[in-house]
C-alpha cells in the first residue's frame with residue numbers, strides 16, 4: 001500500500017516536472033516568437049524585392065540570389081535568425097549592398113520575388129540606382145557632425161554622394177566661429193544600400209537603414225499641396241473614385257475652408 005502511494009506520488013511529481021519543462025519550452029518558444037516578429041519587421045531585402053508580404057509568398061528560398069552576390073552581402077535566414085527561414089536579407093552594418101550595376105542577385109531570381117521591373121522607371125532599362133531597399137535615417141543626437149565635430153564619413157562613402165546625402169552648412173552657435181557640416185539624407189534618391197551605415201564611425205551607427213514602411217510617414221489623402229497642380233489632380237481623382245456622385249468642387253472647397261484649416 002505504502003509502495004503504491006509512493007509510485008503514485010512519483011508519477012505526480014514526474015507529470016509536474018514534464019509540465020514545467022513544457023511551460024518552460026513554451027516560454028522559450030513564445031519569447032522567440034516575439035523576437036522573431038520584431039526582427040522580421042526590420043528586415044532588409046535585396047534590390048528589386050517585391051513588397052514584404054508578396055515577397056514572402058513569391059520567394060521559393062532557392063538561395064540563387066545569395067550565391068550570385070559577389071560581396072557576400074546577402075544571407076539566407078536560418079532558424080533562430082528571427083526572419084522567415086530560408087529568405088535572403090542583408091545587414092548593412094556588417095556588409096552593405098554595393099549596388100552592382102549588373103544586378104546579379106535580382107537578375108538571377110527565378111520566382112519574381114526579386115524583379116528587375118522594380119528597378120526601372122518610366123519603362124527605361126532597370127538601373128540599380130533605382131533600388132529602394134530601405135531608407136537611411138540619421139540619429140542627430142549621436143551623429144558627430146551634429147555635435148559640431150567634422151566627420152563626413154557617411155557622406156564620403158555614399159555611392160550617390162551629393163545626391164542621396166548632401167551636407168548642409170550651419171554656423172556653430174556654441175563656438176560662434178566654426179561651421180557644422182550636417183549630413184542630410186534625401187529620401188527620393190537614397191537606395192537603402194547601407195554603405196553609409198557601414199562607414200559610420202561611432203560605436204552604434206548614427207545613420208542606419210530602415211525598411212521604407214518604418215522610415216517614412218504617410219499623409220492622409222485629404223491634405224493637398226495647393227501649390228502643386230499634380231497634387232490637386234490626385235485629390236480630384238481620389239474624390240471621384242470614392243464617390244462618383246459627389247460634387248468635387250464642393251469637396252475641395254470644404255477641404256480648403258479657412259475655418260476648418262484654423263481649427
Ligand code: SF4
Pocket residue numbers: 046047068069070071072073074096097098099100103104105106128
Ligand atoms: S546588388 Fe550586388 S552587392 Fe547588392 S545584394 Fe545584389 S549582388 Fe549583392
Ligand code: SF4
Pocket residue numbers: 058059060061062063064065066086087088108109110111112113114
Ligand atoms: S533567388 Fe529569388 S526565389 Fe531564390 S531565394 Fe533569392 S529571392 Fe528567393
Ligand code: SF4
Pocket residue numbers: 135136157158159160164165185189190191192193194195196197209
Ligand atoms: S543608404 Fe546611405 S549610402 Fe546608400 S544611397 Fe542611401 S544615403 Fe547613400
